Amino acid sequence: GHNDCPAQSWPSGVSFKLTLGSAATTPGFCLTFDHRSPGSLQQLLANVRTELPDYYAPWMDVAANLPHLIEGHQLRREVAKMPLLSTQYLRGHRQLRLARLALGFITMGYVWQGGSRQTVKILPRVLAVPYCTISELLDLPPILVYADCVLANWKKRDPCGPLNVENLDILFSFPGGDSNKGFFLVSLLVEAAAATGIKAIPMIINAILHHDRCSLETALQDVALSICKMREAFKLIHECVNPGAFFRSLRIYLSGWKDSFLMPEGLVYEGVWDSPKQFSGGSAAQSSTLQCFDVLLGIQHRAAQGFSAEYLGCMRDYMPAAHRAFIQTLASGPSLRQFVLATGDAGLRAAFNKCVLALVDLRSYHIQIATKYITIPAGRCRAEQQQLGGCVHEGTSVLSERGTGGTGFMRFLKVVRDTTRKAQLTEQ
């Protein structure tokens, strides 16, 4: 039967559909491609305030002033004053995503405003009820995810200008100053660099189905180049994100309440569920682009200390439904690895391996960044702990590895990188 993935717009404003042919027609992938005007995504959030009806001003005003309200210890009071709003006046995907983004920032701010010392256990109904209603409609969990704070949390200063740091701004922020903007926008630019590689995937699938080695080799070169450009975009993190601000502030707010020693039961969503629920914190493991390239290249990750083999798979439930469906359709399609091996073509093997090695380099570079922004600041924090007592920066999400100086996630990142390296094709 048909398995249509609704068109989903990627950072570059390109959208595409991947559908499985029905049994009656040629089995395989029929690919349609529509280049929406590049403006499509920035219209999404041209002006946050006018994008939603005034009725939702109570949400938008609190979300827009979150750092100020948290630093002034006023957020709880502001939320207590909030009316319980109906979600019925939200029109279409764009408004649902924007409302979810605002409620997601307020929720993370509300839970973590007291750092790891005074976490709350209950999310008030004025937030929980609309947040869970909208999350249900979007098939996303009621916690801030990568698709919220990176993919939907940006706008261009000049709508006709380029997609670069100078012409971009974020819509919502946590305490931690400009490092918020740097962290979210650099992530977005890494995603935008992936767009060329993602656009090559339908061409690769078609080339396999038509045994077109020439087109396949060209498309694989596009993927390798795209992953190299992702690594280039990554370098901006050094000038845009301060390690201290990231470690002490931003990463705490992205923490989740699953397997958390601070919130062992999870969070009570008042007025929605009677018992507390657990959800994982925000992570780029929820980025659909990296998972697309892993699936395309047939790279299957296994368990690593503290991270189950299912961890990356579970993170697909934290992606937009259309991205999740695309990855699932890709995983159920023809195997690129098998096809390249079966041809015995050295040129195709080389083009395939360049993609794998580009991914290895990206992951190696990422490990250096995680060392600079977590492992080293965590070491300093522990040193302070021994002198001053009490390291207030212990967090709970994987991005905020606590205590053990971050050995857990570091081993995970290295296992993922090494598994990637082993995915190279050798001559049979």
Ligand code: HEM
């Ligand atoms: C200050 C910058 C960064 C730090 C400290 C950092 C740290 C981490 C940590 C600790 C993990 C493992 C735990 C988890 O899954 O959350 C992780 C995973 C991951 N990060 Fe980052 N990261 C940073 C920036 C980025 C950026 C900009 C991207 C790309 C957009 C990215 C992509 C990923 C991916 C895809 C994973 C899942 C594991 C993998 O597929 O290799 N990271 N990161």
Ligand SMILES: Nc1ccc(Cl)cc1-c1cn[nH]n1
């Ligand atoms: N780049 C990111 C942007 C947003 C959020 Cl929520 C997480 C990450 C991340 C990076 N590495 N692991 N997670």
